[in-house]
Every structure is written in structure tokens, then in C-alpha cells.
Amino acid sequence: MNLIRTTITRTLGFILGATIAAATAQAGPLADRLEAGEPIRLGFAAAPPWAYAGEDGSAKGFVNDITIAVLERMGHTNVEPVLTDWAGLIPSIIASRVDIVTGGMYILAARCENMDFSEPIGVFGDAFVVPAGNPKGIGTYQDIIDQDLVMVSPSGYNTIADAKAAGVPEANIMEVPGTTEMLAAVRAGRADAGATNALEAQRVQDMSDAVEMTDPLAFPANSRTPVGVGFHPEDDAFREEFNAELAKYLGSDEMMEKVAAENYTAVFLPDGQTTAEACKAD
Structure with missing residues (x-):
């Protein structure tokens, strides 16, 4: 009987451990940071009106406006702006120095090889x-x-x-x-x-x-190319949740009123373009 109990206990322990390990692997680095109570680090370059730092260091620009609003809808309000050079944005997210890239990047095949994008927030030329x-x-x-x-x-x-x-x-x-x-x-x-x-x-x-x-x-x-918000390749679950909220927010009266000051108008809204298609384009 003791042998049977021991075997069952070990089996259950193995299954539980494997389940936890799998969940951790799926969670991604951003989920781990949130679990630890750390802020979401928004990486962007000084590229008005897309993204830039305000006089108080806060994240400004319409890409930041959209991203922060969507994060708030997801229940995340602890956000830390991280200003860097444009060329350093993708290396920063690969190295996990930032969690999300909001600089207004065109969704291009070469970039899709190193960073995952949200669905388009706009289409620009x-x-x-x-x-x-x-x-x-x-x-x-x-x-x-x-x-x-x-x-x-x-x-x-x-x-x-x-x-x-x-x-x-x-x-x-x-x-x-x-x-x-x-x-x-x-x-x-x-x-x-x-x-x-x-x-x-x-x-x-x-x-x-x-x-x-x-x-x-x-x-x-x-x-004319779609622009998206960038995520670490291991943050799939978080990105999918972000996309779900983005779909509800994009083009809403609330959003259009907020981004109007940065010259984002309805003409820039996506018209059926998808990230999957943009990542395959030459």
C-alpha cells in the first residue's frame, strides 16, 4: 500500500511540476514581471507624433496613447517609459530591456523575424x-x-x-x-x-x-504600410490579450478624441490589413 501511495504521489508531483513548467513557459517574460509587481516598460524613440517623452518624462505620442489606453483596459496601469534610439528598439526588446515597443514601427518582414507585432494600429505612407x-x-x-x-x-x-x-x-x-x-x-x-x-x-x-x-x-x-506595437516573441499570450482589447478600442470615439491632437485621423485606420499579411510581404 505504501508503495502504491508513493508511486501515486510521485506521479502526481511529476504531472503538477510539468504543468507548472508548461504554464511558466507559456507565460513569457512580461507575465513574470507583472507577477513580481514590476512595471511594463514601454520602449520608444523620440519620433513625434508617433512617440516621444513629455517634459515630465511621460510617454507621449499617439502610439503611446493607444497602447497605454489598451493596457488600462487590460487592468495594467503601472507603466514605465523608456526612451532610446530608434535603432536600439528591437535589440532592447530582444534583450528584455523593454517589454513593449511603441515607437511607431512599420510591420516589415525583416522586423517580424526578431519581434512580434500586435495587429495594426494604423496604415501610413x-x-x-x-x-x-x-x-x-x-x-x-x-x-x-x-x-x-x-x-x-x-x-x-x-x-x-x-x-x-x-x-x-x-x-x-x-x-x-x-x-x-x-x-x-x-x-x-x-x-x-x-x-x-x-x-x-x-x-x-x-x-x-x-x-x-x-x-x-x-x-x-x-x-503604405501597417504600423503595430512590438512584443517579445515569448509574450504570445499577453499579445493576444492586447489584440483582443485593441480590436474593441481601435477607431472608437474615445480613441479618436484622444489621438486627434497628434494628427491621427480616421484616414489612417486599418482597412482590413493584418499583421500576418504584412510579415509575409517583401
């Missing part, structure tokens, strides 16, 4: 920032090639890969930390055009009378 009057008539990457011009873009932006794919030589592409440095390069004449997304191009144009943005429709139609 690109544009150039050029000297006022656009004296060189820049509107496409082909113009950069034909006139042997120099373009500048923040490191890690999709516009760098897009330019190379279009045939722009690497020697004609300047990389800088962010949009502020991009504007400085164009204003100083070190670059003929700054390539960025249309929202940031509009903001840069509003910042300086010395520059203007080009027509976003001059860019290829496939340059």
Missing part, C-alpha cells in the same frame, strides 16, 4: 522633406538616382531599405539618429532630401519654413 520650393524637383527615389543626390533618413527607418531596393547607392544615403538630425542635414545642405514617413514629414514641415514635404502619393503604392 512615406514622403521626402526637401528645401522650401523643392528646387531640385525631388519626388521619388529615382530622382535621387538620376541627379546623383544625397538623401538622409533616421537609422533603422524602412526608407533606407526602400531606397536601396529602388537602386539608390549606399554612398548616396546618409543615416542619422532621428528626425531632428535629418532636418538639420537638409537645412545645412549636407543632404538634398530627408526620407521619412508622411506624418513626421508633415511635422518637420510645420517646424521650419526652410523646408517642405513632398507629395506622399509620389511614392509607390506599396509604401
Whole structure:
């Protein structure tokens, strides 16, 4: 009898241990941090109006606004902003220095290999920032090639890969930390055009009378790309819960009122685009 009890006890212990181990494996690093009472660390670069730090260090920008609102709906209010360089966002989440990336990243196949994305929070296109009057008539990457011009873009932006794919030589592409440095390069004449997304191009144009943005429709139609919120690949369960709440919040009156100040309008709302499709696109 004692032998039977011992065997049963060991068997139950093995099953319980395996169940706990499996649950832990499924939980992911973010769930572990929440269980320990630690804050959710939002990683973002200074890229208004997408994401930036307020004067008090708080997380501002419409991607942060959307993310924080969805997290609150999930019951999470302990949030810690983590400002970093754009190029350091994906390495930070891989190394678990941040838990969520809210910088306004386009969902691209190369990024999907290293970071998991939420469903799209919006769909956006690109544009150039050029000297006022656009004296060189820049509107496409082909113009950069034909006139042997120099373009500048923040490191890690999709516009760098897009330019190379279009045939722009690497020697004609300047990389800088962010949009502020991009504007400085164009204003100083070190670059003929700054390539960025249309929202940031509009903001840069509003910042300086010395520059203007080009027509976003001059860019290829496939340059309109979904943007998502990034998660660690092991945080599947949390990301799925986030997506469920995001679906309820996205496009709501509450959301649109909140993000209006950052120039996010209904025209940017997803129209059937999915993360799965975006991750498969070339």
C-alpha cells in the first residue's frame, strides 16, 4: 500500500511540476514581471507624433496613447517609459530591456523575424522633406538616382531599405539618429532630401519654413504600410490579450478624441490589413 501511495504521489508531483513548467513557459517574460509587481516598460524613440517623452518624462505620442489606453483596459496601469534610439528598439526588446515597443514601427518582414507585432494600429505612407520650393524637383527615389543626390533618413527607418531596393547607392544615403538630425542635414545642405514617413514629414514641415514635404502619393503604392506595437516573441499570450482589447478600442470615439491632437485621423485606420499579411510581404 505504501508503495502504491508513493508511486501515486510521485506521479502526481511529476504531472503538477510539468504543468507548472508548461504554464511558466507559456507565460513569457512580461507575465513574470507583472507577477513580481514590476512595471511594463514601454520602449520608444523620440519620433513625434508617433512617440516621444513629455517634459515630465511621460510617454507621449499617439502610439503611446493607444497602447497605454489598451493596457488600462487590460487592468495594467503601472507603466514605465523608456526612451532610446530608434535603432536600439528591437535589440532592447530582444534583450528584455523593454517589454513593449511603441515607437511607431512599420510591420516589415525583416522586423517580424526578431519581434512580434500586435495587429495594426494604423496604415501610413512615406514622403521626402526637401528645401522650401523643392528646387531640385525631388519626388521619388529615382530622382535621387538620376541627379546623383544625397538623401538622409533616421537609422533603422524602412526608407533606407526602400531606397536601396529602388537602386539608390549606399554612398548616396546618409543615416542619422532621428528626425531632428535629418532636418538639420537638409537645412545645412549636407543632404538634398530627408526620407521619412508622411506624418513626421508633415511635422518637420510645420517646424521650419526652410523646408517642405513632398507629395506622399509620389511614392509607390506599396509604401503604405501597417504600423503595430512590438512584443517579445515569448509574450504570445499577453499579445493576444492586447489584440483582443485593441480590436474593441481601435477607431472608437474615445480613441479618436484622444489621438486627434497628434494628427491621427480616421484616414489612417486599418482597412482590413493584418499583421500576418504584412510579415509575409517583401
